[in-house]
Amino acid sequence: MKVIRASIIGFGSVGQGVAQVFLQKKEEIQKKGFDLKVIAVADSKSAAIDENGLDLEKILKSKKENGRVGTETLSGLEVIKNVEHEVVIETTPTDIETGGVGLDNMLTAFGKGMDVVTSNKGPLALKYGELAKAAQKNNAKFRFEATVGGAMPAINLIRDTIAGNSIISIEGILNGTCNYILTRMREEHASYEQMLAESQELGIAETDPTYDVEGIDAACKLVILANYVFGMKATYHDVDVKGITKITPEALSLAQSEGYVIKQIGEVKDGYIRTSPRLVPESHPLAVGGTLNVVSVQTDLAGTVTSTGRGAGSIETASAILSDLISIYRED
């Protein structure tokens, strides 16, 4: 059986989810006609390398107990440069200002002809064109379903499932934290501040929620869709962004009496990208509640196709990464 050697660069919540999913799905992956061997794992402080394949259970335990994956002091970038393998699973944290280490990691991997599967939005929201070109030039595969809406199919839905359709527009809910806060504000007739506090307590919102509630996270995902689907050369600075912090419980009640819910909706159409609170009819497919994400694609042949699912979470994001890996290497 074909053996695919992989590294996991970045071992936070998503990286660990990927390791757990690999352990859980070993047989299912083999049924797809290949064997996945993780030969290196790197976090921000350490690395573990074994050319014969790492014991992922041991790595997960080490991370949990010592906060490190191993004893090597190589960086992720050095692993990519120095260890022979086929695919880099890039799960370092998103850095929207510079692209962070993720950008270097991806460009270096492509430079060596390695494939990249990633959940890291930053590099794609800033330099998608450069990355796509580097991948193409080196004949490397570049997959990033996990960057847009976690487990919810979006990129691959458009690339594979409805291939051949011309895409007219895309709109949807691309941030679970905003959706949770707005859903709960409406249910409890509570203020934004109260429901932000609740979602922070539940671990749905970060301690510093700016990135989610001001619409920046959704803007990055829209840019990825705009660039990939419409061939735009947008960065997240091109997005017209309005967050949810001004929404009042009274506004939600007024909307309700007109038959609407208020949702943070991202939209790409006619070269214009925006994310803002919008009125959605209560019975519309985009009116999903809780932390769910949803994307609605308007096409020429299939009409409107809508996909919904969990937009975050380590296992859910790992699911998207696994599906990308299988779509590249499957031989069944």
Next chain:
Amino acid sequence: MRVSMDIELKDTPGQLLCALTPISELRGNLKSIVHHHEERTPRGTIPVQLVFEAEPDNLDAIIEKLEKNGIGISRVDEKRLIEEGAVILIGHIVHTDIQDTIDSIDRTGYAEVVDISLSMPHINTTSSASLKICAVGIKELHEAISILKDVAEKKDLLVVEPIRAEFS
């Protein structure tokens, strides 16, 4: 403008065509037609109900042509503002001159604010309002909302508008 019209046809061949041709000639867009062939008016004619969209300036000419063709007209109803949309405003709506905000739509001539509900929970906190805007067409409704957004931007109000699918 949307026009709803009750007409009466003689029970002879070609009458319906005589009724519809003037409408299409004057660029009217027929929306529905109900033809009660089994019914008769006391005058022995067949009642037909039409709904069509037309330019307001053309309505008189359409009526004139119909009458010339011998078509009886028993009722005409015009509805100028046919498209309706809701928006939510959030911010200091009253203190930023609510009359001026409404006037910005009303003075377009093609759209009007027809309903407003205001919620002001406490002094010094932001208010919320839902506005219903009616316009002569879908394009004009979009334009009215776009004008409202410009005005709101200057007054630091947030406009929550319907998703695009609502308009198509």
